[in-house]
Amino acid sequence: SNDIGPDGIVALCDALRGNVTLTSLDLGGIRGINRNHVGGRGAEALGNLLATNAVLHSLDVSSNGLGLEGCGLVAAGLQQNHALRRLYLASNNIGPDGCRLLASVVQDCRLELLDLRRNSIGDVGAAHVAAAFKPGTDGGEAIVTLMLEHNEIREAGARALAPTVRTSQSLRHLYLSHNNMGPGLAVVFEALRDNRKLQSLHAVQTGIQEAEAKALAKSLEGGSGLEHLDISRNRMPDSAGVALFKALTHNGRLQHLNAAGCSLGNETATALASMMRYNKDLTSISLKQNLFSGAVGDVILEELKAHPHVRSLDLAYNDIPYLSQTGIHAALA
Template sequence: MSSTHVGITRTRSTLQPREARKSQFNDWDLIRRSNVDCGYKKVLRFRSAIYPAVKSRAMTLTPAKVSRRPKGTLSASLLDSGDRNSSLSGSIDHFDPDQFFKGEFDFDAEEPEEPPLYPHLVHKPGTYAQEMYLKACRLQGITRSARCYKMLAGEAVVLPRQGLGPDDVKACAIALAETMNIHTLDFTENMIGTKGAEYIALLITENNFIKNLNLADNNLGPDAVKLIADSVKKTDSLSSISLAGNGLSGTRCVAVKSLIEDSLNLKVLDLSNNDLGDVGVDIVAESLAFNDTIERLDLGNNQVTNITKLAQTLSKNTGLVQLNLSSNGLHVSGCRDLARALEKNTTLRELNLAKNRIDRACLNNLFGGLKKNAFLRVLKIDFNPLNSEDAMHVLTFITENPAIGLSHIYMDSIDVQANFVQTLNTLKQAREITITYGKIIGTDLGIHDLDEALVLEATDFVVFEELSRVIGLDIENFVKGSQFVCAVLYADGLFVYT
């Protein structure tokens, strides 16, 4: 009768080449913690197989107990005596607690370790996210970012202008897949591309603790933005996202339509510097009509001149609190549309109209809507073609309409006359209001020593403005009064001919 020997054949694991490991890594297997076989889990599995108590202790939150003994107690000679039990009992009978705690203690089986020969090369274990990041970089064969590694232990990963590529973003996304403490990601002005946007989209789907995402100035394009928008719709955990400077001009802005219409928790959306134009802003306005959760919308620097549809949406929208339309070309028609919207809107609190070619005619149209609005608090109209008389016109309007809700007006670029300051101080006694303005014309007649670099970079407008301040005369209004002014600057003086 023959006996059959049954055995288990074990094969030695061979190291896979980097190409094979990289191809497996591209399958996104490491995005979940359950698929990661880290060193800690291996050690815990080995120890739990030998010592069952380790496994039970690992499942609890109580720390392991460390046995301690006083030096010189229970010596080897005592344990080597004939009757071990009697010797031990005798030592316990004569045990003095006061003397016990006065002695010096050492830990069992603990010996001092020698310091490493090269301490600067010894890796100090970090958080789980940091260890995952190092492993991801090693598997992809890329150089780790010391800044990224450091920030993985905090609450925000801010990496603007670091030259990150898709592989770098992938390693960071894998490390962040299961973290719960990081809530902000900032990849401003990097080179993540469409592939990097795909990894971020997967990360958003996996991690519901990320609330703020900044992908500004990455030139993502509509395809990459659509990937981000689809992932936001699935999880709906983001509250703030910046897609500024990503080439969403014209009809390419359709990529953010679903992001606006279907998101329920998105509160801040930045679409500035995208050259949206009138077509792109119309698409945003149509989408905004179906959204009442977005509170802050940035449409600055988008070459917008016609905001008719946006004004129509604004008159019905009940969620928008801050609207930035700076660095566009609204002019008279745009201010007229805004005035109609402000007559009906009751939720908007801040409106930014800086750098929009706003003059006296634009102000008159805008004031027509503000007369019937008691909810707008902040108005920014700086860096527009407005002069000291226009600034006084603003004060007159506020004085004559005490029911308006404006409390902060920004006119930092507008120089004013001395009577403007006096009128403002009188107005402050009647109501609470803050108005910022430029210089006071004619109060400083001294010639300041300017930096040579600033003088060389000065434009004609800067020289013209400095001339008005020095001589205490508003030359622009003087020219409008059908007077001809010729200012000739010599090395030894200043002469003005009229």
């Protein structure tokens, strides 16, 4: 965020053409401010740099107002680049057509991380991204981390992404948070049953309700490869929480679960306590800002004492008595 402008970007890219040592270039700005103002001229210079530079592994041009034109210029450079591994394009208003341009060149490069957060790509853009992962597209199958948060993706976009979740052999980390996908998430969660490669899924505030949570529970019970799951800030009934923790009783992979702010009540807390008797792998759990109350804190405490493999259990902002809370903290110490 130095407001170097297009002239500065052009000069910088000219200087880097013959550089064989710099591997990471961060031109990212603060979201919504576009402090480096790369613009069309700067994007053209970056595209030319990508087409010729064989050592740059990471490029961050987040929040630079690239738009569709700038995205196309960067994509053109990517088509001839086999060195870049991480590309951060968050908050550049590239829209669904920008995703189409990127998807067509991702097949030719070796990107491992693609950050498209806050780009208003919608369902159409999500479908374009998913197309890069279709069988036979070697470039898409190099992507390990895909970040699509805050993109106005709805049910249709989630359904378009589900085959990627089901079949990708490269994808390890998927960020879908803050997209109101609703029923489409059930299809994504069902796809997890066939995928043992995906390690982390971030689905904060995505419209998960009872049906979606139960689809997720079936996948967790069926042997999903997930190790980290964040489903916080999704309002779910207790029956959904109970289904999740019953499924986790038989899950031997998940290590970290965040279900904070999900409006879960005492039935879920009781299911959590029961799960701790059997699951030795889930060691970090956040259930803060839920609706637990009364003696359920003592039930959790007794199970925690008997089965001390849980190392982190966050129950803050629940109506659990102080003595139970302090006992839980002491058991975790």
